[in-house]
Each structure stands twice: as C-alpha cells, then as structure tokens.
Amino acid sequence: MFVLKLILKNAGRHKLRTALTILGIAIAVMSFVFLRTIVTAWSYGVEASAANRMISRHSVSFIFPLPLAYRDQIARVPGVEAISFANWFGGVFKDPADFKNFFPRLAVDAETYFDVYPEYLVPPDQMAEFQKERNACIVGEKLSREHGFKIGDIIPVEGDIYPGQWEFVVRGIYKGKDPTADETQMFFHWKYLDERMTQEENGRAGAIGWFIFRVTDPAAMPAVARTVDDQYRNSRAGTKTETEREFQQSFVSMSSAIISSLEAISLVIIGIILLVLANTIVMSARERTREYAVLKTLGFSPGHVVGLIGGESLMIGLLGGVLGLILAYPVVAAFAQAFPTFFPVFNVAPWTLALAVGVALLAAIVAALFPVFRALRISIAEGLRTIG
Amino acid sequence: MINVNNVSKSYHRDRIEIPVLSSITISVPEGEFLALMGPSGSGKTTLLNMIAGIDSPDRGTITVGDTEITSLNETELSKWRSNHVGFIFQFYNLLPVLTAFENVELPLLLTSLGKAERRRQVETALRLVGLGDRMKHYPKQLSGGQEQRVAIARAIVTDPTVLVADEPTGDLDKVSAGEIMNLLERLNKEFKKTIVMVTHDPRAAEKAHKIMHLDKGELTI
Numbered sequence: 056m057f058v059l060k061l062i063l064k065n066a067g068r069h070k071l072r073t074a075l076t077i078l079g080i081a082i083a084v085m086s087f088v089f090l091r092t093i094v095t096a097w098s099y100g101v102e103a104s105a106a107n108r109m110i111s112r113h114s115v116s117f118i119f120p121l122p123l124a125y126r127d128q129i130a131r132v133p134g135v136e137a138i139s140f141a142n143w144f145g146g147v148f149k150d151p152a153d154f155k156n157f158f159p160r161l162a163v164d165a166e167t168y169f170d171v172y173p174e175y176l177v178p179p180d181q182m183a184e185f186q187k188e189r190n191a192c193i194v195g196e197k198l199s200r201e202h203g204f205k206i207g208d209i210i211p212v213e214g215d216i217y218p219g220q221w222e223f224v225v226r227g228i229y230k231g232k233d234p235t236a237d238e239t240q241m242f243f244h245w246k247y248l249d250e251r252m253t254q255e256e257n258g259r260a261g262a263i264g265w266f267i268f269r270v271t272d273p274a275a276m277p278a279v280a281r282t283v284d285d286q287y288r289n290s291r292a293g294t295k296t297e298t299e300r301e302f303q304q305s306f307v308s309m310s311s312a313i314i315s316s317l318e319a320i321s322l323v324i325i326g327i328i329l330l331v332l333a334n335t336i337v338m339s340a341r342e343r344t345r346e347y348a349v350l351k352t353l354g355f356s357p358g359h360v361v362g363l364i365g366g367e368s369l370m371i372g373l374l375g376g377v378l379g380l381i382l383a384y385p386v387v388a389a390f391a392q393a394f395p396t397f398f399p400v401f402n403v404a405p406w407t408l409a410l411a412v413g414v415a416l417l418a419a420i421v422a423a424l425f426p427v428f429r430a431l432r433i434s435i436a437e438g439l440r441t442i443g
Numbered sequence: 444m445i446n447v448n449n450v451s452k453s454y455h456r457d458r459i460e461i462p463v464l465s466s467i468t469i470s471v472p473e474g475e476f477l478a479l480m481g482p483s484g485s486g487k488t489t490l491l492n493m494i495a496g497i498d499s500p501d502r503g504t505i506t507v508g509d510t511e512i513t514s515l516n517e518t519e520l521s522k523w524r525s526n527h528v529g530f531i532f533q534f535y536n537l538l539p540v541l542t543a544f545e546n547v548e549l550p551l552l553l554t555s556l557g558k559a560e561r562r563r564q565v566e567t568a569l570r571l572v573g574l575g576d577r578m579k580h581y582p583k584q585l586s587g588g589q590e591q592r593v594a595i596a597r598a599i600v601t602d603p604t605v606l607v608a609d610e611p612t613g614d615l616d617k618v619s620a621g622e623i624m625n626l627l628e629r630l631n632k633e634f635k636k637t638i639v640m641v642t643h644d645p646r647a648a649e650k651a652h653k654i655m656h657l658d659k660g661e662l663t664i
Contacts, residue, residue, distance in 0.1 A: 353524070354521050435492075
C-alpha cells in the first residue's frame with residue numbers, strides 16, 4: 056500500500072515530464088495499434104476463409120478463364136457437395152481517381168453463389184427479386200451505405216475487361232453474418248455477362264474466373280484438390296485447386312513486402328516506447344538515488360526499491376498504453392471512413408489491443424531494468440552522498 | 444553499549460587504495476552522548492556509518508548492545524537498523540512527496556503496528572519535537588530547522604537504542620542549530636538515548652558528554 060502511494064506521489068512529482076512521457080507512449084501505442092490493424096485487415100480474407108471451402112482457378116493465374124463446362128465434372132468429384140463460380144468483372148464506376156469508387160464487382164452464378172457463401176445474408180424476398188432479373192445485382196450493406204445505394208437504384212459501370220456500358224439494378228443488400236464478412240462487394244448475374252459476351256465477343260463466352268466448392272470433409276481437401284487438378288492436367292486450361300485459405304493467402308503474399316515493412320515499423324515503435332519510458336525512468340531513479348538510500352537506511356528492503364522504480368515504470372507504461380488505445384479507435388474509424396472499400400474489414404482486433412497493452416507493459420519492465428539494477432548495486436553510504 | 448574494536452577501512456579508487464580508518468577502537472556506554480570531530484576526510488562519517496550498520500569495515504568488529512553487527516548479512520542488518528538505530532542527516536533527507544506525518548511514519552510501516560497505533564506514535568514523536576501543528580505540512584513548507592526536527596521525530600519514532608547524527612546542524616542557522624542541539628540533549632538526558640554525533644561545530648559538540656577527534660583515519664584524542 057505504501058509503495059503504491061509513493062509510486063503515485065513520485066509520478067506526480069514532475070507532472071509535465073510524466074504527462075509528456077504518457078503522451079509519447081500513447082502516440083506510439085496508437086500508431087502501433089493502427090499499423091497492426093492495417094496488417095490484420097490486409098489478411099482479413101485469410102482469417103475469414105471457411106474451413107470447408109475450396110477454390111479452383113486456372114493453373115497459370117486466376118486472370119485466365121476456365122471453361123464453365125468444368126463445373127459438372129468437378130461437382131462429381133467425391134467429397135464435393137456444392138459448387139458455384141465467379142468471375143472478376145472490374146469496370147469503372149464514376150470517377151476512378153476517387154478510391155471509394157473502387158469496389159469488387161463480381162459476376163456470379165445467381166442460383167448457387169450464396170449457397171456456398173452462407174456468411175452473406177440476403178433477405179429471401181430480395182434474393183427472389185435478384186434471381187428473377189438478369190441485370191440485377193446485390194450489394195454489401197457497407198457499400199450501399201457508402202454510396203447511398205437503395206433497392207431499385209441503377210449502378211452504371213463502364214467496362215474495361217468487358218468493354219461497353221453496363222447497368223445493374225440493385226435488387227438486394229446483403230449483410231455479413233459476422234464482423235469478418237466483407238460487405239463491400241457487388242454481385243451480379245454471370246449470365247448477364249455471358250449473354251453480352253456471346254453477342255459481342257463470342258470467343259469469351261462460356262468462361263468463368265474460378266470455381267468455389269464446398270467439401271463434406273475438410274480432411275479430404277488435399278485428395279479433392281489432387282483429383283480435380285489431375286482431371287485437367289493435360290488440358291488447355293489446367294487448374295490449380297487449393298483451400299480458400301491458401302487462395303486468399305496467395306493474394307496477401309503479393310503484398311508481403313508492404314506487410315513486412317509495416318511489421319518492421321511496428322517493431323521500431325516498440326523501440327520508441329521503450330526509449331521514451333526508459334529516459335523518464337532513468338532520470339527519475341537517478342534523481343531519487345538518495346531517497347532510495349534513505350529508505351534502505353530505515354530498513355526498507357531492496358524489494359521495496361524495485362517496487363518503487365518498477366511500479367512507476369509500469370504505471371506510466373500502462374497509462375500511456377490505455378490512452379493510446381483510446382486514441383487509436385477514432386484514428387482507425389477515421390481511416391475506415393476515408394477509405395471504406397480499401398479494406399473491407401477494418402476493425403481493431405481484440406488481440407491487437409492485448410498485444411498493444413502487452414508491448415507497453417513489456418517496455419515498462421525493460422525500461423525499469425537498468426535503474427533497478429543501479430539502485431540495487433549502489434551502497435547506502437554511496438547513495439546518501441549522491442546529489443540528485 | 445557500542446564497542447568498536449580495531450576497525451579499519453579503505454576505499455579503492457582507480458586501483459589506488461585510500462585508507463579511511465586505521466585500527467579504531469572505541470567504546471560508548473549506554474546513555475552516552477559522543478561527538479566525533481575532525482577535518483573533512485578524517486573518516487568520522489565512515490565510522491558513524493559503520494556504527495549504524497550502513498557500511499562495513501574491512502577489518503575489526505563492531506558490537507551494539509548484544510549484537511555483533513559486523514557478522515550480520517544485508518537482510519539481517521536491514522532489520523537490525525530498523526529496530527535499533529535512528530538516523531539524523533545533515534540535509535534531513537525527508538521524502539519531499541510525503542507530509543511530515545508520513546515521513547515520520549515511514550519506519551513504523553515496517554513494523555506490525557496497526558494504523559491507530561502508528562498514528563499515536565507519530566503524533567507523540569512530532570509533539571516531542573514541537574511540530575504537533577505541522578503534521579500535514581510537506582518538507583518544502585517547513586524551515587530547515589523544522590525539517591530537521593521532523594527528521595529527528597522520524598529517528599526516534601521507533602524508540603531506537605542508538606541515535607546517529609551526521610552533522611545535524613551543518614545546514615542550519617545559529618538559532619535553529621541551537622534548538623536542534625537542545626532537542627538532542629533532551630533526548631539523551633530525558634529519554635536516555637545513546638547518541639553518536641559527527642560534527643564540525645564546536646558549539647554543537649559542547650552538548651556531548653565526550654568528544655573524540657579523528658584525523659587521517661586515526662583517533663587523536
């Protein structure tokens with residue numbers, strides 16, 4: 056109790072210095088949380104992958120199409136229980152320079168797509184309307200909020216991969232089953248795309264981007280992948296079949312340099328927290344060398360001295376950490392608002408919070424090591440002679 | 444009461460051995476008020492620190508009461524100090540973030556006394572030094588003389604066997620110094636405290652029963 060009281064009083068001795076230290080740590084922790092949230096958001100697709108879903112795409116790259124005819128053959132592979140497909144449409148919506156106008160536009164099999172993605176929840180009446188109308192689309196709730204899309208609105212898109220003017224009527228708005236579900240996408244009928252391709256560029260008709268299928272037993276995934284890929288090994292369009300998680304991971308890997316840079320900066324921030332705190336604690340402990348000697352003279356143990364120095368460091372580290380977390384929320388929210396579709400899911404993850412507090416506390420412990428060691432090593436007589 | 448037997452001490456600085464005390468033997472009976480005098484660097488503070496158990500000799504033994512403190516380890520010495528020694532320093536050494544009451548209470552926090560009993564003892568000690576009305580004052584709100592009286596209250600609050608005072612008037616004006624010495628004299632006479640005091644001030648030393656002079660680590664008288 057006495058140690059706690061003295062820690063609080065000591066921390067308040069140089070109010071400005073303590074406040075600046077707490078603020079410095081808070082800003083560093085806030086930056087740490089922000090960067091970690093970006094790293095997490097980058098790989099959200101990996102985390103959100105279903106354990107029983109697989110993707111089959113062209114063996115060279117997913118930008119090359121596969122024949123729709125593969126669908127029935129894959130569906131017959133033992134272990135495959137439901138199959139659908141999708142195709143990247145691209146296109147330009149409004150001003151392409153404004154990043155918020157970029158959002159995924161996918162041509163999907165309207166009958167089966169939402170069956171293999173049960174995490175996208177569409178009201179039954181809206182689903183029925185969507186399936187009836189060839190140029191209908193379903194948009195994510197976050198996307199609809201961002202652009203003000205309502206049921207019945209027409210979304211005009213200028214095609215790039217598939218040239219021409221395209222218009223999609225919003226017939227449904229889907230919600231994510233949980234916070235990790237991406238609500239920034241637009242889905243429309245692949246048949247709408249295929250019909251136009253049949254008329255305008257016949258050579259591109261009957262092609263899809265990738266198959267998505269659900270398997271009955273996740274343990275059978277390697278065997279299913281082998282079987283599917285073996286079927287098309289010598290065909291003009293070979294396949295590469297992998298789990299959804301691996302498929303998503305391959306996208307994340309493309310940005311590995313950026314992610315590694317962000318992680319490196321996170322480590323630098325931990326170093327900054329450590330130095331800011333160590334500077335204050337070393338200064339404080341040095342100023343109080345004589346006081347620690349007096350306490351030891353009166354019979355207080357080295358443990359009390361460790362408690363005073365370590366406790367003050369932990370208290371400042373913790374306060375800075377908590378303040379940093381509080382500051383991080385509005386910063387993350389502002390970023391998410393400014394770039395709503397850049398990261399489909401941009402939330403501070405619970406483990407990021409735990410990591411940030413852990414980092415602040417670890418820095419506090421390390422920062423206290425040197426002054427604690429010094430305070431314990433110095434003799435009472437020497438300590439009493441010290442001028443703080 | 445206090446027996447310093449053939450004690451020697453040297454310090455090492457950059458491989459150079461600097462002798463501080465050479466074969467010192469003194470005996471201080473219970474209830475004695477001893478003043479140690481001598482020029483700077485004569486070893487008087489080192490001797491005082493060793494009697495108080497905050498420094499240790501290279502050779503020789505020191506016995507206080509029934510305890511040979513030179514044979515105690517750090518933990519035992521720490522406990523012994525808290526029970527048997529009251530310290531008075533030249534620069535008071537009060538913790539600036541604690542009130543006079545809290546500073547005096549410090550040594551009692553290591554005892555098993557309850558809060559009420561601690562309060563009673565602290566108030567008694569502060570009244571004894573004439574600061575019953577300054578309990579809630581912080582050191583910076585007190586004069587030098589008052590700060591030293593708080594330090595004396597802290598030294599006596601555990602009712603120690605020995606009081607050691609290192610230049611207790613060294614930082615005080617003449618009037619305050621006189622008051623502090625009167626207080627120490629009273630503690631010695633009325634409360635039978637054994638006091639060992641280091642001082643440069645002949646007027647302060649006059650209050651002692653006995654004066655010993657040290658020069659270059661040796662007793663000259």
